[in-house]
Amino acid sequence: MKTVDCYHCGNDCGKSSLHYDEKWFCCHGCKMVYEIFSENDLGYYYELQAAAGATPLEQEGKYDFLDQPEIADKLLEFNDGNLQIVQLYIPHIHCSSCIWVLENLNRLHQGVSSCQVDFPKKSVRVTFNPEKLKLKQLVQLLNRIGYEPQITLADIEKRPKSVGRGLIYKLGIAGFAFGNVMFLSFPDYFDLSANREAGGEFWLNEYESLFRWIMFAFSLPVVFYSARDYFTSAFKGLRSRLLNIDVPIALGILVLFIRSTLDISLDRGPGFFDSLTGLVFFLLLGRFFQQKTYSFLSFERDYKSYFPIAVTRLNDAENEEIVQVYDVKRGDRLLIRNEELIPADAILLKGNAHIDYSFVTGEAEPVYKKVGEKVFAGGKQLSGAIEVEITKPVSQSYLTQLWGNSVFGSEKSSRFQTLTDGIGKRFTIAVLGIAFLASLFWLVYRPELALNVFTAVLIIACPCAVALAAPFTLGNLLRIFGRRKFYLKNTHTIEQLAQIDTAIFDKTGTITTAAKTVAAYQGMPLTPEEESLLKSTLRSSNHPLSRSLYEMLSQHDIMTLDEFEEHTGKGISAQEGASSMKIGSAHYVGRSGNEEDNKTSVHIQSNDEYKGRFVFNTQYRDGASGLFTEMADYMQLAILSGDNDGEKARLQELLPLTTPMFFNQKPVDKLQFIEDLQKHGKKVLMVGDGLNDAGALAQANVGLVISENINVFSPACDAILDASKFTRLYDYIKASKKALKIIKLSFLLSLFYNLIGLYFAVTGQLEPVIAAILMPLSSISIVAFTTIATNIIGRKLK
Incomplete structure (x- = not known):
């Protein structure tokens, strides 16, 4: 009687089959799922991969x-x-x-x-x-x-185990069977039948057939349990008209098993049960090693690559203290400024909370919170400063996940990732072609070698090593960069960074430092009330000039503002009671542009009256000139600044000649500038401070934020560089280029290995069990090569 497979899950329908919509189902659950998908226009599910579903289990009251x-x-x-x-x-x-x-x-x-x-x-x-x-x-x-x-x-707080128990069980059974089959094969290894005086007649006549059938019995759980995943993957691939990497492996296992079973059934020899069990064992061993090693890299990425995000903690005396985000504990009181990210779930204690949760949820509409209400990790404060009390520990892994959230935009393309994915299909077609052609040749000249050649080719040419090259190289370099205070969103960023040919730099907060900035006040004296309001207003802002000025002003009582608004690229405004204040550019406070005198200044307007300005003596980061000189030899540079051109002369001393500089650039101007470069085929790196550059950072091939102990977290960026490592920026770019060279060398190494192995396999000089040992060894050698090579790159970054 012909069996019928379930259209949804692929299981045998048996006697309880259900017929619906000209399709067969094994149970009402599968039929119900099909109906749900059909009613909701999700029938494409079955076109992607036939019978990909699972039988639903109804358990009343379970949840x-x-x-x-x-x-x-x-x-x-x-x-x-x-x-x-x-x-x-x-x-x-x-x-x-x-x-x-x-x-x-x-x-x-x-x-x-x-x-x-x-x-x-x-x-x-x-x-x-x-x-x-x-x-x-x-x-x-x-x-x-x-x-x-x-x-x-x-x-709840634990991650799923990197290597499932199922793989360990399968590996253990395959290893147990392999060892016993090898032991039972000793009479054939030593050819005891040729030495009757040594007992060969006894072995042959009495126990030879028994031992061979015991080896057959040991192979059954190996083939039908340990190797099951290879058959399942190959079957689903073929059913979907896809040639995945498991097709040649499954075919080799099946051929070995059938040939060996026929040999002992017809008494033509001991078969290849040792090769069969050894093949599966070493395949699973290679998979175990791969998962274990890669999960280790992922673990280091998730939990040790801390972003250089700091938060402002308020102690008992309400003095402000800058601490690393992972040092924050439950019960700590934090100051969250405008545009800062809330690092953990907390209770609002003070201030007007206007929070943007789009980083977490994708919803663009900000929400208002009252004192005493709960605020959640990942929210971004949009209206002045607030004070919160932490109720849950900070989870850096959550921030890592938040950074990679798909709501921040589409993933930037990765040429080498596509190349790696494409190799598997081409390799499989080539391997199958070589295996069949070589087998046909040996069937004509020496039929007894045809099966050995066929299976050896299928095993030795497995492109697992090729598939491992990119993830292990880039994953290890990602970890090394994290230790060197250069934090990347994912491995794709390394590939993009290696292709950069144009670097665009913001000025304020990027190539300048707030640590050594000095400002002088010019204008009408401020009253104590105005000074207090000024500092309270500056306290809520995260702009580099605001932070510098805030640190310079003498201590005043901090008041809670009734209103606060920051206008990107212009300035900030605040109101407390009947008093109001504007701080920003001359144009923003209503002052004539002639007063700029081409100097970096912050102008003050109090109660609609112009008071004066703070003139800054900008300090550039140490080593910036050397960095620009080095980078200019290999790529184009440009400066995009939202400030006036008062620093143009000093910048010309820092930058190589002919470097273009653009001033008074609004955020939209920066974005448009980068977009125009990309239309001309340029690969652009945008280096900014994460405040006014969000659009430009998102548009660039790689958006990089320089962080200097401020909690400004911009998911629009692809990388965060600690300010202390600014002069090493080009070293990181060069390391990324070297990483891609390592991947290419790994491809060549794998190809060289496969060509040598194929030569011995095609010529009939390679036994399948030897091929099964060499295959995982090639994968291990690729992993070792990439790990050692990337570690050497890492040492040069110190």
Whole structure:
């Protein structure tokens, strides 16, 4: 009787098959999922990969505990009344179909705003409206479509294990079987039948057949359990008309097993059970090594690559203290200035909170919070300074995740990543072609070698080493950069940085430093009340000139402002009671431009009356001239500044001749300038301070922020460089270029290895078990080469 496979999950329908819409289903659950997808125009799910689903399991009352608010709060990342965010671990995520249907979850229920899949971690981050969809209902929805989340409250703060137990079990069974089969193969290894005086007749006549069938029995769990993932992946790939890397591996295992079974059944020899079990064991060993090593790199990336973000902590005497963000503890009182990021969940103690949560949720509408209300990590304060008390520990890994959130824009393209992905398909086609041609040749001349040649070619030419070159090289360099205070959003940034041919620099706060800045006041004397209001206004701003001036002014009582507004590229305004103040450019405060005198100045207007200005003696970062001279030999440079051209003469001394300089540039002008360069084929690096340059940073191929102990976090940037490492900027660029050379050398090394291995395999001189040993060794050698080479680059960055 012909078996029928379920259209949704691919399992055998058996006797309980259901026929619906000219398709067969194994149960009502699979049929229901199909109906859900069809009704919501998600039928493309089955076109991506046929039978990719899983049979949903209905368990009444299983998720009732999610109705309890105290439990739900522990699971939620973000909870602000009408919007919640939760990250769930879903073990069934395994293919492109899973990603597609989960990221279209909003089409299944209007309560879901967005769903972002992290494929390597098998997790989804869902943003939803609790008024339309409760957390319990969300989990039930996922369960109904075959993606049941795995929820363990005891492990809420823990990451999923990098290497699953399933892989360890499979590796253990394959190793156990391999060792026993090798032991049982000793009579054949030593050819005891040729030495009857030594007992060969006894072995052959009495136990030879028994030992061979025991080896067959040992191979069964290896083939049908340990190697199952290779067959599953190859089958799904072929069914979707895709040649993935597991096709030649699965074919080699299957050929070895069938040939060996026929040999012992027909009494033609001992078969290749030693090669078979050894192949699977070493394949799994290579996979275990790969996952273990790469998860180690990811672990260091998530938890040790701290951004140079500092926060202002208020002690008992209300004195301000700058501390690293990961030193903040529960109960600490923090000052959050305008445009600063809230580093952890907290309670609002003082001030007017106008918070932009678009970094977290993608929702552009800011929200207002009153004193005593809860504010969440990742929110950005938009209206003056506030004081908060931390209620949860700061999670740097959360900020890392926030930085890479898809709501900040589309991922910038990566040429080498595409090259690596494309190699697998071409390599598979080439390997299969060589294997079949070589087998046909040996079938004509020496048929007994044809099978050995076929399997050896399939095993030795596995391009796993090629696939490992890019992630291990870039992942290790990402970790090294983090230790050198250069923090990148992801590995794609390294590839983009290596292609840079044009560097654009902002001036204030980027190539200038606030640490040595001196300002002199010119104008009408300020009353004590005006001085107090001035300092209170400056306290709320994060602009470099505001921060410098704030530190210079004498101590005054800090008042809570009634109104505060910062106009990007112009200045700031504040009001307290009947008093008002404007601080910024001459034009912004209504002063004639003739008063600028081409000097960097901050002008003061109090109660609609012009008072005077602070004239700054700008200090440039040490070593800036040498950095620009070095970079000018290899790329084009330019200065884009929002200030006037008062510093033009000094900049000409720092910069190489013919370097273009543009002043009085608004944020939109900077963005347009970079866009024009890119239209002419330029690869642009934008270096700014993260305040007025968000558009330019996002537009550039690489947006880099210079950080100097201020908590200005701009997800628009791709990299953050500690100000103390400013003069090493070009060293990081050169290291990125060297990293791509390492990847190319790894490709050549892998190709050289494969050509040598293919020669011995095609000529029939390579046994399959030797090929199975050499394959993971090649992967290990690539990993070792890339790790050592990137570490050498890292030492030169010290």
